[in-house]
Amino acid sequence: MSDAYKKAGVDLTAGYAALKTVKQLSGNDQLGAFGGVFPLTDQDLTDPVLVAGSDGVGTKLLVAIAAHQHTTIGIDLVAMCVNDVLAQGARPLFFLDYLGLGKTEAARVQAILTGVVAGCRQAGAQLIGGETAEMPDMYTQDHYDLAGFAVGIVSRQDLLDPANVRAGDVLIGLPSNGLHANGFSLVRDILFKQHDLPLETVLPELDHSLQEELLRPTQIYVESVWPLLAQHRIASMAHITGGGLIENVARALPSGLSAELALGSWPVPAIMTVLSRLGQLTPQDLRETFNLGLGMVLVVHPEQVAATLAQLAAVNQPAYRVGRVGVGETPVVFKEATHG
Known part of the structure; x- marks a missing residue:
């Protein structure tokens, strides 16, 4: 990897390891492409529409960080997005996550992503992509931020109104x-x-x-x-x-x-x-x-x-x-x- 980039505080090797971890946790070997792919051919719906929702976890993250407990915060992330989609009458299909942090520590990243995968399974949604970004000048070593994006599907006439x-x-x-x-x-x-x-x-x-x-x-x-x-x-x-x-x-x-x-x-x-x-x-x-x-x-x-x-x-x-x-x-x- 680039010594110059590592001296600037970014460890690309740790990022690659994080991608390998989420592949193993989710069972989706397609993760890591430039975009996530989800087939719609098996959706037996009349006039189907997609319903999308994006959210974060807010300052509950600071409690997780202070407690050194990161295994459930990913469930929160998925829940905040898929429950919004559900409230429109749609069934969640897939989910993407964004994790920005100051330092890519393998155990912490694995704990966070374990929660994301668990949340997706509870929601019946597939994790099809995401991003882990190491930004030492944006976050302190111990801090991170999470954002998520969920998409669901429903027949137009069945949208809740x-x-x-x-x-x-x-x-x-x-x-x-x-x-x-x-x-x-x-x-x-x-x-x-x-x-x-x-x-x-x-x-x-x-x-x-x-x-x-x-x-x-x-x-x-x-x-x-x-x-x-x-x-x-x-x-x-x-x-x-x-x-x-x-x-x-x-x-x-x-x-x-x-x-x-x-x-x-x-x-x-x-x-x-x-x-x-x-x-x-x-x-x-x-x-x-x-x-x-x-x-x-x-x-x-x-x-x-x-x-x-x-x-x-x-x-x-x-x-x-x-x-x-x-x-x-x-x-x-x-x-x-x-x-x-």
């Missing part, structure tokens, strides 16, 4: 796996800047360390939700990411209709209570920033509710009736749950 929603529809919430990968700038500010808590801290509300809680990987919903989409049981759907419940549920509704979420109708993870207490956050702060325990919200016509819940139960996917769609100009409102 807020226009499909009507008053009286039922909101079904699928639980998150904790914080997922959103709101971490606020999380880190509260826990590490305001309170200087070590990652090993076990708080009264939690039965495990902050490190374990914060690095829970984002749930991938493809396996449990795609069969519902294939059977046309879902009218619209919201992936709860940045902007929390309020912004994302609103994106799944047309103008003039309002999501009425019933407080207490689903379990809120203890980490939300921790952040509220330590950060003196208001309920509005929490709702605008975090998923509050719901990673995906499905909007379902009343006649489809029983079959939808039964199908989710059959695949061991927990689900909760969390509200209904009403008429109103405020896109998302929170109401006390009614009983009996």
Whole structure:
């Protein structure tokens, strides 16, 4: 390899080793070409359209770096992309990743890519390419950044559209796996800047360390939700990411209709209570920033509710009736749950 390039801080040999690693992990010997290839000949769809999504992991990466724990952050990356594609009604087909880092350390790169491959398998998507870029002047030795790109497919007439929603529809919430990968700038500010808590801290509300809680990987919903989409049981759907419940549920509704979420109708993870207490956050702060325990919200016509819940139960996917769609100009409102 070029001695001049190595003196500048870039180890091409390590990059080649990283490519070999991801080939072995994914089982795709075609990786390393100038572009990834995916055949569409076996897609038995009428008027098919491709749905693409791109995302990153945000400052959750800084928690992974501080913890020296990189094996699940790749799952977060895949999840953030494929869940967005799924929320449009599409089945994920393939995924590409970008890893930029200060130094290509083999064990760390393998851990990161192991997560990416695991996420792709959970999503039923093929990893067809990516890029690992060593940039010592861009990142410090221990830092890196991740970005991902997913593409799915669906018949045009089956694309989910807020226009499909009507008053009286039922909101079904699928639980998150904790914080997922959103709101971490606020999380880190509260826990590490305001309170200087070590990652090993076990708080009264939690039965495990902050490190374990914060690095829970984002749930991938493809396996449990795609069969519902294939059977046309879902009218619209919201992936709860940045902007929390309020912004994302609103994106799944047309103008003039309002999501009425019933407080207490689903379990809120203890980490939300921790952040509220330590950060003196208001309920509005929490709702605008975090998923509050719901990673995906499905909007379902009343006649489809029983079959939808039964199908989710059959695949061991927990689900909760969390509200209904009403008429109103405020896109998302929170109401006390009614009983009996």
